[in-house]
Amino acid sequence: MSSIADGTGRVEASPASERRSLPMTAKAALLALAAAVPLLFAGDYQLRFLAEILIIGTAVLSLDLLVGFGGLVSLGHAVFFGGAAYAAAIAAQTLGADVVVMLAVGIATGMASALLMGVVVMRTIALFFLILSLIVGQIVWEVVFHWREVTGGADGLRGFPVLTLHTGFATIPLNNGVALYLAALVLALAAYFAARSFVTAPIGRALLGTRERQLRMSALGYSIPRIRLMALLASGAIAGAAGALYPFVNQYVGPNAVHWTMSAMMIIMLVIGGVGSLYGAFIGSAIYLGIQTYVSSYTDRWQLVVGLVFVLTVMIMPKGVVAGLRAAFGRRKDAEGRS
């Protein structure tokens, strides 16, 4: 057990090094510890739940690329995520569920649907983009819901093989809480760094430019559709990778995964966590799923709670819970969090 925790610690060492504020080693150790704690104390159910938070959080992270940096609010984002989930589940039935193969299938599907979405919605902006992505998403949902032979229709898909990892000489099944949690953790970290490097790269800067000063960017010779398409593809790839693992947490995937309400849920998570912060995606997903799973055990009014948390976040902490709390309690850093 401890060796696994050490392993994650090493993976996390590099991100912490990029932040200057705290001693790097201390921060890395802290993160590794935080990641290892659930392994020691949580049961199978809790670990699977954490895996789900991380996977959905990764999908929300990919949405942040579009919303937070490109100003493109999509209500069709579930298509990238759910489409990849279906592709992985369907591919697993014939190819087996090797984690690398599944990720490849998921990323390819995510990017292909992003390309499709991109071609369709490219010329629209703002509310038109929102509605067109919603319509495209719902068309995909209709297809998934009705194509019983392939997608299982309303009942969804189950009974496909469990996720496995080939290590050269042995095949390890990843079908327990610990393995799924670790897989989701690696995915989330990899996605976080991929997204970070995307937004700090020239393409990410250009994307911000298209959001802030569209006309000026065009005048400078940037092709706005091309930049947006790149953002969609990057976002689709990350969402697809997350989608690829999603079916294996519960060995089930259903049409809900591509429904527009899933997209809306991702937006809520993103706003609660903090638009444009990347890490906020995971916080939002944890808060939302936590409320939904635990508050609903005590009251039928859990939707009221979600709604109130969401509205209060929008009204008081438009930059998300973390930035909001920081602005309220600390003097330093994101002081502009309170707007």
Place this chain on the structure above:
Amino acid sequence: MGFYAVQSLNALSFSMLLLLTGLGLSVVLNLMNFVNLTHGSFFLLGAYVGVYWLASGAPWWLAFPVAFAAAGLAGFLLERFPFRQFYARTHLMQVLLTYGLSVIFADLMRWGFGAQILSAEIPEALRGVVFIMDMPFPIYRLFIIGFGAALAFALWFVIDRTIWGAVVRACVTDRGFVETLGLDTRRIFTAVLVISAGLGGISGALGAGILSAYPGLDEEVLILALIVVVAGGLGTFRGTVLSALLLGFAMTFSKVWVPEFSNVVALAVMAALLVALPEGLVAKKVRQV
């Protein structure tokens, strides 16, 4: 012949429901540049009010003004807080705020009215059918077509042809200028929002006769209305009318010819429209998001 005549009337009555709901949404977008996703909640509130009113035995036609008043009151309160704080914000923030509020209202209404499906008692006078070349068509739907058309016309007249409409439109273009004329723009915006919410309420009361009232109706209606308004070309009156007719006819005739794929066909028509005309049927300059 009779078959297609009645199907066209079916399409027309459904378009009218879409139009009435869409108009409420479109009015605030058009005149105040505000995206209000709580509009579905106003619709559902109106539907519940209609159901209870029609069951109460009071004069049936009063159900519509009462639904208007109830939803209008809700709109009035919401306008005070928190809508007013969000007029100057981006569309994205408005979408987020109002979507969150609609989640809250959905749950509050389920709390108050229960989860059961309630269907409205259509008033005795409107219960019959007319036969058009041997095919039955309900009088209630004719009533919706007539009432809806009258309401839509009145609205268009007020906004486009009267001094009040001119004042409201002037508010959008240059609020400060209107203020210098000694007019209170805040109250004007309040009035517009109340009318919009009231329209939502009336559509709900009208629609309850066909759709019934139950938790979740708000969302279904909101999505359709949103598609109508946006595909029409944000907040233009003519665009909203055209796109309501287009969606209504697409939904109806796809059910006639390919019922299994009716949703896909109707959605595809609207998607094709937005791909071809990225700013909607009737384009209009809007402030940047």
Place this chain on the structure above:
Amino acid sequence: MTERFPLSRRSFLATAGATALSGAISAPALAQGAKPLKIGMVTSLSGPFTALGESMRAGMQMFLAENGGKLAGRAVELIVEDDQAKPDEGVRKFRKLLGQDNVDIVSGVISSAVALAVRDVVTEAKALTFISAGSANDLARKAASPFVFRPTKTNWMLGHTAGQWAFEKLGKSGCLTIAADYAAGRESVGDFVASYQQQGGKVGKQLWAPLGTTDFGPLLTTIAAEKPEFIFSFFAGSDAVRFLRQMREYRLHGKVKLIGSGALFDQEDVVSAVKEAALGGLNTCNQSPTAPSSAAFTKAYQALRNAMPGEMGTAGYVTGQVIKAAAERVQGDLSNKEKVKEALLAKEVETVFGPMPFDPRNNQAILDIYVNEIKEGTGGPVNQVIHTYKAVRDPGPVA
């Protein structure tokens, strides 16, 4: 919602007698009595099946209250979770009940999709499971599982009997079908058509309406033009309400005979909402508020909920009855699941649905299926039993 029994409810006092009685019967289980029996129930308390889920929960709570919050001498702790009618959510909640709350029994489920989705979870955990309502045929066939009991019908049971009844009483031809286009609708219509055609009936036009259809006008105009002898239909919830109301709007109600699966004329969910527009409708269902076995329950339910019970309220109660029978037959010791299964399969359980033996091949209940006709009753239209198909058994794993 966590409800911890015993409840301090008024209804509770009324059944104090029953408490004493059940306490006496299960005296041997006193050793077990110290540890409460934890029952998990997953049902839909938000989303499209909210009303149904509330009824199911009420049925179960009512049963436990009548038993003084005790089954087989053990105090019962009922933990109710919401699945929003979403399979993903259902799986999450089943895992929570099993992994965190450590329940002895899981039960509930309205949506077939949820039932299918959790099938592998409960099978892997070897959890004693009672599916109260999810009615996909596959759960009695390919997806049957050793510890999943189904005290409810399969879609086949209803579609098949409706086909028989329609051929005998409604007509040999001129049948039109219209149903919601999703798994349950497809299965029901498929089984109806198979059974109707097998006897020589001829099926005409088949219409499919998308789930959540708001306006049936275009379809009803098509039906009016087709002029069928009778209609077989499957809709549930708000779809059913709108379909029936609009049938009347278009003057088809009363003109064309309508037969459907139970959900189309569910007493609490649909008939109480559409009222006269339901009159004359026929349906095949494993539940009827007027079935002899339901008499006492119907009365008690009406007193408690101010409504006639529909399928879901009854299903919640029946699930309680079956759990009670299982628990009592093993003296409250549910740890040996093989023994529980053996005891439950050994002889039938008397339930509000009727006598309920379990099929040893797939743990599927073998049920009496009622043909109900909606007639005017004292408190409005009501499902009246006009015929009973005795002991209908799903073809099971071989089909």
